[in-house]
Amino acid sequence: MAAKSSIVEPIEKIARLLAIHVTSGMDKEEAARRLLASGFTAPEIGGLLNVNANFANVAKSRKPKSAKDKN
Secondary structure, X not given: OHHHHXXXXXXXXXXXXXXXHHHOOOOHHHHHHHHHHOOOOHHHHHHHHOOOOHHHHHHHHOXXXXXXXXX
């Protein structure tokens, strides 16, 4: 089992780095929705976006802003 955990940890780190890169400059709610859709858990998203873990669940339930609402 030790071999498996040593392989998973670097892969998880790479996934976190990619998630941070892909969501940089993005609205936090949109980033949370995309990360949820990618399989990240609410606590993981909280850590990545530096928000409360419940933020991801709230963002999931909210309707995305339309282009009209952003202007």
